[in-house]
Ligand SMILES: NC(=O)C1=CN([C@@H]2O[C@H](COP(=O)(O)OP(=O)(O)OC[C@H]3O[C@@H](n4cnc5c(N)ncnc54)[C@H](O)[C@@H]3O)[C@@H](O)[C@H]2O)C=CC1
């Protein structure tokens with residue numbers, strides 16, 4: 467078995483983790499030949515529940531799971547990790563926007579950014595899932611200045627999967643027939659799901675998704691708002707936020723980050739904006755299309771033609787991220 471990886475999942479006793487841990491431990495993310503040390507962090511009141519999850523993982527008898535460490539101690543959790551999947555945070559309830567969670571969750575990402583700085587490998591790759599994911603990611607990377615900012619990403623793959631599925635279902639094709647969907651901006655109701663550069667295989671031929679759908683009113687209207695509001699719709703129906711689909715999207719994101727994207731395909735992820743792509747402001751975490759080399763180095767897909775409609779949507783979601791950043795700065799240590 468190839469050399470192992472030490473992978474941390476926070477919020478390990480929560481509902482997303484319950485759908486996620488098996489896939490990581492089973493080799494569905496990093497490959498069956500990679501032995502995994504799984505580190506599971508939650509808060510002290512959840513220690514007993516965490517024991518139950520550990521027992522279940524043991525009972526799966528998985529060949530690739532080398533070791534399980536469950537802890538409520540931040541130092542133990544972050545020491546020498548290769549990957550950090552930061553899920554642990556409060557989810558929103560009905561009637562809230564994700565940014566309303568900033569006050570409750572920002573301090574978690576200050577503490578965990580500082581822990582990454584002190585205890586993790588400098589090569590650690592960090593995926594922030596807990597909401598508001600983009601701004602929590604910005605907080606974490608700001609608190610870990612010795613780790614490259616490119617090692618921090620936030621999850622918008624769930625939005626991408628939602629958009630892909632909407633287009634596939636509209637065209638009556640399988641989900642894997644649709645590719646190169648883009649999510650621009652914030653994982654929030656201002657995000658811009660952009661089908662203009664996506665392709666779809668319909669009847670054996672590959673076509674641009676917009677040309678295949680042939681319904682601009684839907685693409686510029688209900689398609690966008692359905693994806694933007696999908697998280698809220700799941701909460702309204704389930705009285706709990708998305709978990710199974712979130713866990714699947716985390717696996718897709720981390721797998722692509724580890725193994726790379728294939729050929730001409732790209733994927734969307736929230737990355738640190740250094741001000742050099744698509745006229746986006748500097749110092750926010752903004753979702754863009756990226757191609758990823760095996761091992762994890764990503765490059766932003768450049769040169770896409772941006773319509774006036776797209777520009778206004780991209781700017782609106784950037785504006786929201788600037789406002790979130792201003793609010794978040796109140797929670798950073800001085
Ligand atoms: N970016 C995205 O696409 C998505 C983000 N989310 C977000 O993911 C987060 C987690 O969601 P769920 O698992 O459904 O919530 P949950 O409430 O079921 O689980 C969260 C877990 O985190 C733990 N936790 C709280 N503070 C912690 C800390 N300081 N360290 C470690 N663990 C801590 C809690 O004790 C709990 O066990 C929420 O903020 C939710 O809004 C959810 C779905 C998609």
Ligand SMILES: O=C(O)CCC(=O)C(=O)O
Pocket residue numbers: 557558564597624696697698700701707708
């Ligand atoms: O919408 C929410 O706050 C629930 C979790 C989430 O971020 C999502 O389902 O997209």
